[in-house]
Amino acid sequence: MASASACELTSLSATDALSAFRAGTLAPSELLTATIARIDAVNGDRNTGINAFTELLFDDAIAAARVADNSYALARREGTPTPALLGIPVVTKEKHGLAGRSLSQGLTACRGETAHANHPVVDRILAAGGLIHARTTSPEFSCATVTHSPIWGVTRNPWNLAASPGGSSGGAGSALAAGMATLATASDIAGSTRIPAGFTGTVGYKAPYGRVPGLPPLAADWYRGDGPMGRTVADTALLSAVMSGRHPLDHGSWGANGIRPDAEQLRGPEAARGLRIGLDLTLGDYPVAASVRANTERVARQLEAAGAEIVPVILPWTTEQITRTTFAHFGHILGPAMAALTAGTEDQLAAYTGQFIADAARAAQGVSLPESLALDAALQCELADAMTGLDALLTPTQAVEMLDAAGDYLDGIDVVDGNGNVRHLDHYWEAHMTSPFNVANRCPVLSVPSGVSSVGVPTGVQIVGHPFDEAMVFRVGSAIEALVGMPAHLDRIYPTAG
Template identity: 65%
Template sequence: MSDLAHLDAVTALRAFRSLQLSPVELLDAVTAQAERVNGDRETGVNAFTETFAGEARALAEKAATAYLNAARDGTPTAPLLGVPVATKEKHTLAGRRIEQGLAAHAGRISGADHPVVERVRQAGGVVHARTTSPEFSCATVTHSPMWGVTRNPWNLSATPGGSSGGAGAALAAGMTTLATASDIAGSTRVPAAFTGTVGYKAPYGRIPGLLPLSADWYRGDGPMGRTVADTALLAAVLSGRHPADHASWGPHGVPVELPEDPVAAVRGVRVGLSVRLGDFAVDAEVADATLDVAARLEQAGATVVPVDLPWTPARVMRTVFAHFGQILGPAMERECGDVASLAPYAQRFIADARRAAQRDGLVESLALDAALQGELATAMAEVDVLLCPTNAVTALAADGDHLDGPNVGDRHLDHYWEGHLTSPFNVANRCPVLAVPSGAAGNGVPTGVQVVGHPLDEAGVFRVGAAVEALVPRARWPLASDGDAPSLRADRTPSR
């Protein structure tokens, strides 16, 4: 097995069970890769807030012994036994710091594991590192005064996205095998697209969260991986009812069944196609990659149906910020201490949310949500899934505050959040959404598509996502363990 650092989890587990590979070997590979490529907080990938080398190796050694025993006497093994997992810093670990990039939280210690961490550990996963995010996970880039700049392994001048940018960067760079993420406006899917990885936004409540903010119906915690199968595996481990989250639902540990022949499985599936989700400006390279995915699905036997949506960026922004003005914005103000001490992007978010709350109250916010949800339901009435881009732009600068929107073609965006087509599906948060790679732009940064399902139809998005993965050629992973250490690239500097 070449380049163990980029080995997928499903293959690794198969090799563990057959004793062809030890969990210690895999952990050593990703640890060595992280030491080689992570670099410093200003110019490197910089995807981890902290690592647990000693604790993780002890767990890997224990897993290796368990596989030896299982091979001898047939005892079953846990579903993630021995697999390295990096957890997003906001996912609390008992006895460890929980700071969320905020100076006001410096030194704060968690008293308990987050439900997703608890389930990773129960499943035998080896938590070996924690991943970076922007302050309070409120941006689609990943940098903060506390943790520095996290960069995209495919092009270090570009962001890996946010807020789960550290997770996407670590996966793409071979610094972990699986990662946890979260999503309130695209924070799993945006970095998945920018890093060529796979991210899943489950229906609201399918994966338990941590109260009180898990009660926010735009939110969701979830999995990221390098393949659809890996992401489905981690989703099964994380999903299901949990006593700490009364909104959680459904069975725990039951995987979505992926077809043996994913290309054949999309024959007859009706795929709705919307490149612009109404009137979003979309970069030509992103649009072409999305159309290419649709053409490949059609050639495989799917029926591709153009879908019209009456959405404008201004209306979507009004809808989501009306919501944020009621919950997330006030929560940030309460938690952050001195607003003036925050990163500029966090100050901008709080100011936007405050203005939105003055314009639209809670009842108006609910009406705005209901209108978008109804229009999506109407648009998808005759299709099985909706296909659209994840990001409208090909990249954003890694260290930018993005207080102004970028240019897309000859159109200037009012807000950089308009560069992502993700937040409408947090408004319609009962819909599962799988983000999968669609190709790469000329700057080397990957592009991605979203596969949006009907409410609670998880199997449908994984079926189509697996077909997209099988049909779209994938480039060799960046920063392979037998290559050179990374350095900043000057070609095609991303938008600021």
């Protein structure tokens, strides 16, 4: 691949890059050099650019890439195996602490704080040979579905710079979509992995609760989880295998490390044959934009043509019910934790952070924790009933075509549904269709691209599996990926750059 352009190199999947490393047709240092050049060419500044990063770690990554070059040369001579991610450029979300580096989580009040040790997923990526060359932006304390903060400015969507990449893992989604990373870490408590995956045409995975270890005490929040993002289903499964598994710091973590779907499960369109897949276009009464709905229906038709049985499903949910359920939960755990962390610095918070804390506190008034658990259980039972006899459930990732990059949405959001009707949602989080599956957080959920909306921003679909059935969502995801035919990321985004 010596004659390949920087764009061609930075559009490589991780699995293809690893094959080239092993064959000796590409060196890790070459891919990293191209990735750094790509960042220099397209990331831009915090005011008008993509602005996906909080920190660049090029020197450390370059040194590690040279070591990886030598390791592959030795492995080729001696026929020895190499670590799972050796030489792959990976970006990590700033909240995934790197020892001695910033751990502000976007909060002005926490500016200058540093991590005392690596986050478990960071340790595992480094042990697998990944090259952490940059750290990515998020909103304050990852509590918004847009990505901007007073510390880091506005992160924009490479597909449409007026649009947000979503949040809270918005920097990760933008970096992947623009070819500035091959893999990325993310986190998800209400959709923070899947929402940016949907808006940036990438793949994001929310594993069952505890499958990917987190850090106490908030690792005990059963809505949350850390996870992988990539540009392909196989890449995302690869990073998931590296990140997942029992860890001594997280007593809620479980399962073996290094487990990934095999070739039989990730076999493209053939993977759909014989499956019964439920289709719910609105998850009750979500007002879904016409282009999002059309793209989801197209995915379902293609799965059906590939041999799947598509079964219409109507869940009895309302956005009001889901918001009441989730915010009562946040009002007992995340909201108080954020309030304690930011006490005395309320005047320094982004407007959306203050509103989240207030909304969570208000939602929990009069709803005890046991009552909150009952709300969770009701939604979980409804989902279980709907998925009886099905292998997986298919639904849109987002209901709207885009969010404004710098938007706060303090007064909610007006959305236009598939019939052209305008509806006002009191909370803009209701524009995403992800949070029910944080309530049902033992269910694995994979978001994969479904097309592009009328405003030039990608759309995504979620594949929801039965509790702990990780292999099924990757199986269905591989079929959709092969069938949908999304535009190549770097051909569509900044086609003359690099």
